[in-house]
Amino acid sequence: MTKRNLIIVIILLSVIDLVAAGWYVSRLIESSGKSHSLFGQHDSDASIAEADTLVSASQADVFAKTRLDSRFYVSSTPSITGDETSYFTSIKHVKVRWPKKVNGNEDLADLNKELIKRAFGSSQSDIKQARDIYLNAPSFNKPIGDEFRRLDKSPRLFPVYGNVQQILVYPYMTSQRLLVMEIDKVEYNGNLVIEDNYYVHYDRQRQHLISNLDILVADANKENQLLKLINQKIDDLNKGRAEDKQLQHALNVSPEVRCGRKGIVFQYKQGALSNSPIEILINYDKLGPYMTDEFKQLQEDNEGFWIYKEEIKPEPMHPSQAYSATPLSSSAKTVKQAQTSQRKYNAAKRKSGRRARAVKRHSSRRRR
Numbered sequence: 001m002t003k004r005n006l007i008i009v010i011i012l013l014s015v016i017d018l019v020a021a022g023w024y025v026s027r028l029i030e031s032s033g034k035s036h037s038l039f040g041q042h043d044s045d046a047s048i049a050e051a052d053t054l055v056s057a058s059q060a061d062v063f064a065k066t067r068l069d070s071r072f073y074v075s076s077t078p079s080i081t082g083d084e085t086s087y088f089t090s091i092k093h094v095k096v097r098w099p100k101k102v103n104g105n106e107d108l109a110d111l112n113k114e115l116i117k118r119a120f121g122s123s124q125s126d127i128k129q130a131r132d133i134y135l136n137a138p139s140f141n142k143p144i145g146d147e148f149r150r151l152d153k154s155p156r157l158f159p160v161y162g163n164v165q166q167i168l169v170y171p172y173m174t175s176q177r178l179l180v181m182e183i184d185k186v187e188y189n190g191n192l193v194i195e196d197n198y199y200v201h202y203d204r205q206r207q208h209l210i211s212n213l214d215i216l217v218a219d220a221n222k223e224n225q226l227l228k229l230i231n232q233k234i235d236d237l238n239k240g241r242a243e244d245k246q247l248q249h250a251l252n253v254s255p256e257v258r259c260g261r262k263g264i265v266f267q268y269k270q271g272a273l274s275n276s277p278i279e280i281l282i283n284y285d286k287l288g289p290y291m292t293d294e295f296k297q298l299q300e301d302n303e304g305f306w307i308y309k310e311e312i313k314p315e316p317m318h319p320s321q322a323y324s325a326t327p328l329s330s331s332a333k334t335v336k337q338a339q340t341s342q343r344k345y346n347a348a349k350r351k352s353g354r355r356a357r358a359v360k361r362h363s364s365r366r367r368r
Contacts, residue, residue: 073138090138
């Protein structure tokens with residue numbers, strides 16, 4: 001063995017000894033439970049508490065993949081004898097992106113119950129059970145008793161006789177403290193498309209539901225003052241609207257609210273202020289006298305707002321599949337007109353534009 005090789009062997013043995021010694025020391029510390037930071041002398045309990053807090057505040061929420069379930073029904077006989085386009089039809093859709101874990105917590109019993117209650121009007125605690133009960137109950141535009149049958153495919157939809165009801169549940173926004181879930185209910189009743197929006201707020205750190213009473217002070221005088229503030233905002237919005245599109249004054253403070261980064265959106269249903277759903281945003285700096293102390297504190301501790309990019313959209317209101325091979329009659333022209341009219345009012349498209357802008361503003365933030 002040359003002198004050079006001998007030196008190399010000695011060096012390798014020294015490295016192996018150092019690695020073995022380090023491993024032994026680390027195992028000894030681990031087994032004793034008295035590990036200390038190598039870079040500081042902070043109190044271990046305080047360090048552990050701080051670490052737990054940071055982890056708890058930063059875990060991303062987990063949702064199931066978007067799921068669509070549908071049911072199709074048709075009356076046993078046409079409403080008008082010999083008219084194949086006068087069958088009553090019922091289409092029901094449920095599309096959800098359901099929460100599985102919020103800030104590391106999988107026990108979401110209260111959140112699940114509230115979402116089911118707001119979406120289906122049910123006291124069920126299981127989403128599958130609540131969904132099946134809803135889907136298995138057809139809704140026709142006229143009572144027909146048990147004179148109907150279920151279809152495997154979407155029936156063709158005709159004005160007056162066709163009914164489509166949809167429920168969508170999905171996350172709208174998240175932040176360090178808040179998860180906001182949105183519930184959309186969309187119905188075509190044979191004449192009009194009607195949409196209602198609902199919101200459920202959840203405290204991600206404390207793991208509990210946030211109701212309106214947790215957000216706004218329950219005081220009649222305060223509510224009247226808040227109503228004046230909302231109507232002042234409506235007056236400001238009307239300055240930029242055409243005369244035939246002026247918003248009416250609100251008669252009450254809407255119970256449907258959505259908390260965000262800048263303020264609280266008061267959601268007014270179709271027909272309340274206009275012939276379409278209207279959102280009135282009031283900034284937090286103007287809402288101070290009307291918010292509870294607890295919610296003010298929550299907002300002061302809140303940051304990292306993120307609007308979810310995946311938007312859950314309703315299914316088309318006028319399916320192209322036909323349940324009958326009968327050629328379209330003269331009513332086909334009426335169907336085409338109804339489809340054109342429906343496209344003029346599509347709340348989902350308006351929302352899509354709004355959310356696209358919101359996502360662009362937050363595109364630099366980490367996606368949860």
